[in-house]
Amino acid sequence: MKYLVMVQGSQADYDAMGGKPSAHSPAWSEKDLQAMFAFMQEINDDLAESGELVDGQGLAEPRRTRLVSLGEDGRPVITDGPYGETKELLAGYWVLDCASLERVTEIAARVARCPQPEGAPEYPVVIRPIMDSGTDIC
Known part of the structure; x- marks a missing residue:
């Protein structure tokens, strides 16, 4: 079955990755980004090797x-954009073809461990x- 796996972020997060801290997020160093x-x-390489990666983009x-x-x-x-009423937006995604919900949940748990x-x-x-x-649908 195919799944969309999404990571979220905000404009403040992108600003922080560009070196501009805010009350929302500390500035990222070059080492943090790397x-x-x-x-x-x-993750992308492992998913491509396993044949589960259909697409993925930041x-x-x-x-x-x-x-x-x-x-x-x-x-x-x-x-x-950005929109004042929007706190979080889609920052990146993967389309995965996994054998089960349990497998895609394992992958999502791995993604959640991303260093920051x-x-x-x-x-x-x-x-x-x-x-x-x-x-x-229901």
Whole structure:
């Protein structure tokens, strides 16, 4: 079965990774960033080797986000991010093809152990099954 495994973050987290601390997150050093990138690359390599990796990407910072909705007249309304009401956003994801929910949960637990500086916020790793054409919605 395929699963979407998601990691979350905020604009403040991206700023901290760029060396700008906030009340939300301490500044990341170059060593911190390299440890995170090496950790994620090892996970990606292991998932590719096992054949479970379908796709995985880190996403650009929230301030580069764009929302497109429809106005009352049916015309597109475009809003650039980040959004004040949004505390956490999708920071990266994997699409995995795993034999069981237990297996993808093991992988998510590994992702949750990603190194980061002390005091950085911790977010849950989110798992969502991907519906196929034969999956019930409810």
